[in-house]
Amino acid sequence: MYYLSSKNKGWHITGVDVKEEQVKDCNEFFSRIKRQDRVQFQYGxxxxxxxxxxxxxxxxxxxxxxxxxxxxxxxxxxxxxxxxxxxxxxxxxxxxxxxxxxxxxxxxxxxxxxxxxxxxxxxxxxxxxxxxxxxxxxxxxxxxxxxxxxxxxxxxxxxxxxxxxxxxxxxxxxxxxxxxxxxxxxxxxxxxxxxxxxxxxxxxxxxxxx
CATH class of the missing domain: 3.40.50.150 (Vaccinia Virus protein VP39)
Structure with missing residues (x-):
């Protein structure tokens, strides 16, 4: 996800995981690096x-x-x-x-x-x-x-x-x-x-x- 988000700033990326703690950690990471507007993780x-x-x-x-x-x-x-x-x-x-x-x-x-x-x-x-x-x-x-x-x-x-x-x-x-x-x-x-x-x-x- 990090690699994809680095390739093109115009891409909107969604990550899906069944582990809620992974979703939370990943969203916090992308928020810290200021990419939360185009990279979102969700439970699914x-x-x-x-x-x-x-x-x-x-x-x-x-x-x-x-x-x-x-x-x-x-x-x-x-x-x-x-x-x-x-x-x-x-x-x-x-x-x-x-x-x-x-x-x-x-x-x-x-x-x-x-x-x-x-x-x-x-x-x-x-x-x-x-x-x-x-x-x-x-x-x-x-x-x-x-x-x-x-x-x-x-x-x-x-x-x-x-x-x-x-x-x-x-x-x-x-x-x-x-x-x-x-x-x-x-x-x-x-x-x-x-x-x-x-x-x-x-x-x-x-x-x-x-």
């Missing part, structure tokens, strides 16, 4: 969302894997959009991106907090394409993310710091120096991951239009 359940048109862009990052009635949510999001509007979805794939039991058994390193609320073990590439088309979307483009560059970047920027913080809180002091060294590598790897076409990956990036 996507399975019950009822907004007739108005949005040109819908962005869903790591949301769909938490929702049982995903087809219902896609239909609701479709209804909120203007004709020609675009939806972008980032979600785990069925190649290990959301397999909590696998991660817990193999690693047992405290990173399962990212995936322990998931209701499905990731999406099959064709499955999410078909669900979007069923909801009415067209020109659906789905591709894998978190190929080998993204996996390495995730380990450097997310997994290893969490493992070390779980081992000792002293690492809080060392964390800025760790990122000073690793961030440039992670940044380049992320660019490679987003721009590359991977035959497989633990994530999916999907784009479609109304």
């Amino acid at each position: 359940d996507l399975t019950k969302l009822s907004v007739e048109g108005g949005y040109d862009l819908v962005v869903s990052v790591d949301v769909m894997e938490h929702i049982e009635d995903d087809e219902g949510v896609l239909k609701n999001l479709y209804q909120t959009m203007n004709p020609g509007g675009m939806i972008i979805i980032s979600t785990p794939s069925d190649q290990g991106g959301s397999d909590a039991h696998h991660h817990e058994a193999e690693h047992d390193d405290g990173v399962t907090g990212f995936i322990d609320e998931h209701v499905r073990d990731g999406y099959n590439l064709q499955e999410i394409i078909q669900k979007l088309k069923k909801a009415g979307f067209k020109d659906v483009d789905a591709r894998y993310s978190y190929g080998w560059p993204g996996k390495i970047s995730w380990k450097l920027s997310m997994k290893y710091p969490i493992v070390m913080l779980n081992a000792t809180k002293v690492f809080f002091i060392l964390l800025p120096f760790y990122y000073l060294i690793t961030f440039p590598f992670s940044f380049v790897l992320n660019i490679m991951d987003v721009r590359g076409n991977h035959k497989k990956g633990t994530g999916l990036i999907v784009k479609a239009f109304k």
Whole structure:
């Protein structure tokens, strides 16, 4: 939301979350940085969302894997959009991106907090394409993310710091120096991951239009 609001001052942006404390915190943040006139967060359940048109862009990052009635949510999001509007979805794939039991058994390193609320073990590439088309979307483009560059970047920027913080809180002091060294590598790897076409990956990036 912060990134989008930085891209264009003419955009009016709405964030929706089922956790009221998150909504409150985000609204307070955007108020402090004087963007509250064009960025608003509100409490909402996507399975019950009822907004007739108005949005040109819908962005869903790591949301769909938490929702049982995903087809219902896609239909609701479709209804909120203007004709020609675009939806972008980032979600785990069925190649290990959301397999909590696998991660817990193999690693047992405290990173399962990212995936322990998931209701499905990731999406099959064709499955999410078909669900979007069923909801009415067209020109659906789905591709894998978190190929080998993204996996390495995730380990450097997310997994290893969490493992070390779980081992000792002293690492809080060392964390800025760790990122000073690793961030440039992670940044380049992320660019490679987003721009590359991977035959497989633990994530999916999907784009479609109304």
